[in-house]
Structures are given as structure tokens and as C-alpha cells.
Amino acid sequence: xxxxxxxxxxxxxxxxxxxxxxxxxxxxxxxxxxxxxxxxxxxxxxxxxxxxxxxxxxxxxxxxxxxxxxxxxxxxxxxxxxxxxxxxxxxxxxxxxxxxxxxxxxxxxxxxxxxxxxxxxxxxxxxxxxxxxxxxxxxxxxxxxxxxxxxxxxxxxxxxxxxxxxxxxxxxxxxxxxxxxxxxxxxxxxxxxxxxxxxxxxxxxxxxxxxxxxxxxxxxxxxxxxxxxxxxxxxxxxxxxxxxxxxxxxxxxxxxxxxxxxxxxxxxxxxxxxxxxxxxxxxxxxxxxxxxxxxxxxxxxxxxxxxxxxxxxxxxxxxxxxxxxxxxxxxxxxxxxxxxxxxxxxxxxxxxxxxxxxxxxxxxxxxxxxxxxxxxxxxxxxxxxxxxxxxxxxxxxxxxxxxxxxxxxxxxxxxxxxxxxxxxxxxxxxxxxxxxxxxxxxxxxxxxxxxxxxxxxxxxxxxxxxxxxxxxxxxxxxxxxxxxxxxxxxxxxxxxxxxxxxxxxxxxxxxxxxxxxxxxxxxxxxxxxxxxxxxxxxxxxxxxxxxxxxxxxxxxxxxxxxxxxxxxxxxxxxxxxxxxxxxxxxxxxxxxxxxxxxxxxxxxxxxxxxxxxxxxxxxxxxxxxxxxxxxxxxxxxxxxxxxxxxxxxxxxxxxxx
Numbered sequence: 021x022x023x024x025x026x027x028x029x030x031x032x033x034x035x036x037x038x039x040x041x042x043x044x045x046x047x048x049x050x051x052x053x054x055x056x057x058x059x060x061x062x063x064x065x066x067x068x069x070x071x072x073x074x075x076x077x078x079x080x081x082x083x084x085x086x087x088x089x090x091x092x093x094x095x096x097x098x099x100x101x102x103x104x105x106x107x108x109x110x111x112x113x114x115x116x117x118x119x120x121x122x123x124x125x126x127x128x129x130x131x132x133x134x135x136x137x138x139x140x141x142x143x144x145x146x147x148x149x150x151x152x153x154x155x156x157x158x159x160x161x162x163x164x165x166x167x168x169x170x171x172x173x174x175x176x177x178x179x180x181x182x183x184x185x186x187x188x189x190x191x192x193x194x195x196x197x198x199x200x201x202x203x204x205x206x207x208x209x210x211x212x213x214x215x216x217x218x219x220x221x222x223x224x225x226x227x228x229x230x231x232x233x234x235x236x237x238x239x240x241x242x243x244x245x246x247x248x249x250x251x252x253x254x255x256x257x258x259x260x261x262x263x264x265x266x267x268x269x270x271x272x273x274x275x276x277x278x279x280x281x282x283x284x285x286x287x288x289x290x291x292x293x294x295x296x297x298x299x300x301x302x303x304x305x306x307x308x309x310x311x312x313x314x315x316x317x318x319x320x321x322x323x324x325x326x327x328x329x330x331x332x333x334x335x336x337x338x339x340x341x342x343x344x345x346x347x348x349x350x351x352x353x354x355x356x357x358x359x360x361x362x363x364x365x366x367x368x369x370x371x372x373x374x375x376x377x378x379x380x381x382x383x384x385x386x387x388x389x390x391x392x393x394x395x396x397x398x399x400x401x402x403x404x405x406x407x408x409x410x411x412x413x414x415x416x417x418x419x420x421x422x423x424x425x426x427x428x429x430x431x432x433x434x435x436x437x438x439x440x441x442x443x444x445x446x447x448x449x450x451x452x453x454x455x456x457x458x459x460x461x462x463x464x465x466x467x468x469x470x471x472x473x474x475x476x477x478x479x480x481x482x483x484x485x486x487x488x489x490x491x492x493x494x495x496x497x498x499x500x501x502x503x504x505x506x507x508x509x510x511x512x513x514x515x516x517x518x519x520x521x522x523x524x525x526x527x528x529x530x531x532x533x534x535x536x537x538x539x540x541x542x543x544x545x546x547x548x549x550x551x552x553x554x555x556x557x558x559x560x561x562x563x564x565x566x567x568x569x570x571x572x573x574x575x576x577x578x579x580x581x582x583x584x585x586x587x588x589x590x591x592x593x594x595x596x597x598x599x600x601x602x603x604x605x606x607x608x609x610x611x612x613x614x615x616x617x618x619x620x621x622x623x624x625x626x627x628x629x630x631x632x633x634x635x636x637x638x639x640x641x642x643x644x645x646x647x648x649x650x651x652x653x654x655x656x657x658x659x660x661x662x663x664x665x666x667x668x669x670x671x672x673x674x675x676x677x
């Protein structure tokens with residue numbers, strides 16, 4: 021029937037398989053973005069997706085208009101309420117995912133599906149703005165498979181097959197695209213910085229902070245993600261010397277220790293070196309400027325400066341993986357002479373805090389006189405023999421936090437011990453400060469490097485002793501020596517016992533090598549490395565023009581290979597007729613012979629009546645053949661291959677005579 025004058029004919033609704041595949045694509049997009057979406061929004065979008073899929077199964081119709089407009093307004097308001105704006109990486113992603121799910125409410129035509137697939141692919145790529153790791157990239161690629169299968173399912177004369185068979189051509193297309201994708205990855209000119217700019221502060225990766233309050237390290241100490249990987253020019257230092265310096269904190273307000281960037285500025289404190297080691301650190305992005313270094317660094321890498329207390333400060337925040345080479349002293353005397361200003365800073369304490377701690381420190385000073393080293397040992401003996409325990413779930417502390425810890429709870433981890441020890445030293449007249457960074461790590465024997473995770477974050481103290489300068493003292497080691505010799509997981513005991521199981525180490529060791537290769541070879545492939553890509557071939561600097569020429573030549577080569585493969589394939593003169601002849605042969609062996617002058621429609625209809633158990637299958641083959649034969653000048657390749665496969669898999673049974 022033709023459309024009435026002045027009206028546009030309605031396009032036919034899409035099939036169930038196309039809609040199901042598009043729904044699966046949207047579900048994968050939502051699942052991929054769920055970790056960085058608000059939980060209520062993720063749950064609401066999942067409910068809308070599930071309801072729309074159920075509603076479409078009941079009847080082919082768009083969701084009512086009165087429902088879509090309020091949902092769109094609610095989505096926009098929810099994003100603004102959560103993020104304060106719809107602009108930016110996180111709010112923009114939340115809005116895009118929500119719009120994709122809402123688009124499904126009005127999807128009924130081929131145009132709707134094509135728009136939905138394109139938008140879904142864009143939103144899948146958006147996930148790489150948050151995480152470009154190997155696992156995330158693989159998940160994004162897998163998310164493209166149902167999107168490609170959706171487009172293919174809309175082609176004419178598609179046979180109904182299982183979901184696995186539907187996805188197989190998408191896998192083949194993705195595999196065929198890999199060489200061209202690799203060529204583009206290597207040769208498309210790189211930008212010096214990402215198009216989207218630096219990540220927002222609220223999305224910063226958890227890591228060391230410029231402040232420390234007892235109890236706030238808990239989240240970091242249970243974070244198993246890599247913080248950095250360290251390769252040494254020679255033999256690695258023993259475990260008790262694997263201290264990586266980050267922040268040196270002087271200011272204490274009775275509760276928290278803080279890093280003062282103004283205090284840190286200035287000429288580096290002098291150091292007398294007795295032995296040094298060279299090493300290379302591959303640091304994961306932490307969005308901080310402080311670069312962890314083996315204690316104590318002698319120089320700063322390019323793009324960074326060495327501060328007064330031997331911290332290394334980068335020129336800009338580390339928002340991308342960074343590799344730098346350093347030399348550090350393992351045996352040293354740091355700042356052998358102490359000026360009056362620094363001494364005052366090292367003894368400063370807030371007034372009217374921790375009276376019992378002050379009294380104990382004064383008692384030690386009276387007892388040991390001017391022997392500062394004896395006071396240090398007295399504090400370590402207190403931690404070792406005073407009934408203290410190491411735990412990642414310590415009791416809360418009150419206003420006088422150090423008093424509560426030393427005399428009441430006596431349970432905590434490195435923050436508690438470093439803070440309490442430093443306060444004791446200052447109260448006893450021994451200059452002291454808190455240092456935070458990393459300690460320990462896992463030696464990867466396969467990759468020959470030290471893997472330092474966020475869970476290896478640590479805090480210790482430095483005290484100034486006459487004739488020795490600043491001396492590192494780790495009070496946590498007095499309570500739990502395993503924290504220094506075996507690492508954070510061993511110190512946690514039963515709380516992280518799973519961490520050191522042999523079978524888990526067998527898996528973690530090689531897997532981290534794969535992640536390291538991905539970080540260095542893929543994520544770390546920047547403009548500088550691209551320019552040196554052709555160095556082995558005698559080209560010192562591959563400029564943009566050279567890369568463009570190589571990209572064009574490589575693309576032409578792939579086109580030529582594809583054309584040669586297409587021409588090399590041997591096909592029958594009429595492959596569609598050959599497939600029908602094959603089907604006729606299978607039916608003829610069961611007595612269903614095509615009569616002279618009988619057309620394919622009448623013949624296959626008669627075969628369907630003779631095989632009632634396979635009536636639907638034969639009817640589908642008939643419709644596919646007629647569609648391919650008479651609806652096109654030449655049968656489309658994909659539907660033709662499907663028809664050939666269906667004929668090949670067809671088996672005759674239960675002939676009715």
C-alpha cells in the first residue's frame with residue numbers, strides 16, 4: 021500500500037535480534053562506566069535499560085513521549101546535582117551514558133539503531149579517558165563486538181543463528197582491522213598533551229598526600245595497585261634500605277602533620293656520601309608533583325628540582341606515567357650541622373596537647389641527660405616492650421591523639437608510630453620530623469625490577485643527632501620487624517594473608533610484567549618516542565612529513581593485500597545457484613526431487629510440507645534465497661555467506677510420504 025499524499029511512509033520496525041544486540045551493547049557500555057558513575061545513577065539507568073528491553077519484547081513500540089521528557093530532565097538535574105555542571109570529563113561521561121540509555125527508549129527504526137550504535141562506540145571510547153590499562157582496553161574492544169553485530173543483523177536476509185555465531189563475523193572484522201590500527205598507532209602524529217587536558221582533581225588517583233593524620237593511611241594501605249616500578253643499575257639494595265622518600269613534614273597541629281612547600285624551598289641540605297646506587301623509576305600517575313626517590317637522592321632528574329630536605333619536586337603534576345633516572349646515597353650523613361632556625365622547627369609542638377606524652381619525654385631527658393641517642397633507644401624500647409601491636413584497623417583517637425595511642429589503645433600502623441615517636445623526640449628536646457613515602461616492595465625475579473604498590477606506603481621519622489646529622493628511625497620496625505624486612509602484606513598478618521599466598525604470587529609476577537610492557541610500550545608511546553621510532557633504520561628524527569608518507573604507503577599496502585586476497589579467492593560463477601543446487605541434492609536423497617519447470621518457491625514449499633519438523637527452517641531458506649536472488653542485482657557478500665553456511669549445516673529428517 022502506498023502512503024497517502026503529503027505523508028511520509030513509516031519505516032518498518034527493526035527485528036528482535038537487532039534490538040537485543042543493541043541492548044547488549046548499551047549494557048556493556050553501562051557496566052564499563054559504572055566504576056566512575058554515581059551508584060544511584062548507575063542503578064537507575066540499569067533499571068531503565070532492563071525495563072525497555074522487557075517492554076520491547078512485549079510489543080514493538082517506542083516508549084511513550086510523556087515518559088522520555090521527564091527522564092531527560094531528571095538525568096540532567098542528577099548530573100548537575102552530583103558534579104555542579106554538565107561540562108568536564110566526569111559529568112560529560114555521566115550525561116553521555118544516560119543519553120545513550122534514554123535513546124534506547126525511542127529506538128524502533130534502522131536509523132535509530134545506527135545512531136545508537138555510533139553513540140555507543142563513542143561512549144565506549146570515552147572509558148579510556150579514565151583508564152588506559154590493558155584490561156580496560158580489552159573490555160572496550162569486546163564492547164565493540166555486539167555493536168558491529170548489531171549493524172550486521174540489520175542487513176537483508178539474515179538467518180536466525182545463535183548469539184555466538186552472530187558475534188563471530190564481528191570478531192573476524194576486528195581481527196582484520198588490527199594491522200591497520202597498529203599502523204595508525206605507530207604513525208599518526210602524536211600530540212604533546214591529551215586533547216581532554218588534565219584529569220579533574222576529584223578523579224585523581226589515590227596516593228601519597230602532603231598531609232598525614234593517624235588513621236588516614238588505611239585506604240592507601242589496602243590499595244593493591246602499582247605505584248611505581250624500580251630497576252637498579254647494579255644489585256638492588258637489601259629490603260631494610262628500600263625507603264623511598266616523598267614528603268618531609270615539619271608542621272604539627274596536635275592532630276595532623278603537614279608538608280610546607282615554602283619551608284621546603286631552598287638549597288638542598290648538604291650530604292656526605294659513603295655509597296650510592298643508580299636506578300630508574302617508572303612512576304604511575306598520582307597527580308602530585310613530588311617524585312618518590314630512594315633515600316636520599318643526590319640529584320634531580322630533568323624537569324624537576326631538589327628541595328631543601330632532599331625531596332624531588334617535578335615542574336608539573338604527574339598526570340601520565342613518568343620514567344626518570346636518579347642516583348641516591350644509601351650510606352650518608354645528611355646535614356651534619358644544624359642551624360638555629362631548623363632546630364626550632366624540629367622542636368616545635370602545639371601548646372596544650374598530649375600532657376602525658378610531654379611528661380614521659382621530660383622524664384627521659386632528666387634520666388639520660390644530653391645523650392640524645394639513648395632517648396631515641398628508650399622510645400624504641402617502649403614500642404617493642406610496651407604491649408604495642410600493628411593493625412590496619414586501630415581504635416579511634418581523641419583530642420590528645422598521641423596520649424591516647426601511647427597510654428590507652430597501643431594499636432596502630434606506621435602513621436601512629438611515626439607521629440607518636442616524633443612528638444616524643446621533640447618533647448624530649450631532640451629535633452625530629454616525619455617522612456612519608458614507600459618502603460619495601462616485591463622483587464619481580466622474571467622482570468628483574470622492584471614492584472612498589474600503593475599498599476607499600478609508609479611513614480617514618482628522622483631525628484637529628486650531633487655528629488651524625490639526620491638519621492632515619494623507623495619506629496614501626498620496633499613493633500613489627502616484618503614490615504621492614506618482608507613488606508606491608510607480611511606486617512598485616514592475617515589481615516592480608518591472602519596477599520602472600522604462593523599461587524597468587526605465581527600469577528601476579530608475570531601479570532605485572534605484562535602490565536609493565538603495556539605501560540611502557542603503549543601508554544608511554546609519546547611524541548618523543550615516535551620521533552625516534554625509525555632510529556634503527558638510520559633515521560634519527562621521524563618528523564611529521566616522514567610519518568605521513570609512511571602512513572600513506574602502509575595504507576596502500578594494506579589495500580593492495582586486501583585486493584589481492586579478494587581476487588585470489590575462487591568462487592563459483594553463480595555461488596547462490598550452487599548453494600541451491602546443493603540443497604536440492606540433500607532433499608533429493610530423501611525422495612523430494614525438483615520437478616521439471618518447478619520454480620524454487622513451489623519446490624521449497626513442497627519440501628516444507630513434506631518435512632513438517634523442519635518447515636520453519638526450509639521456509640527461512642526459501643525466503644533468504646528469494647531475497648538474495650531477486651532483491652539485489654548481485655547478492656550481498658555477508659548474507660550470501662550466511663545462506664551458504666545454512667545450506668551446508670542443513671540436515672534432512674522425518675520425511676512424510
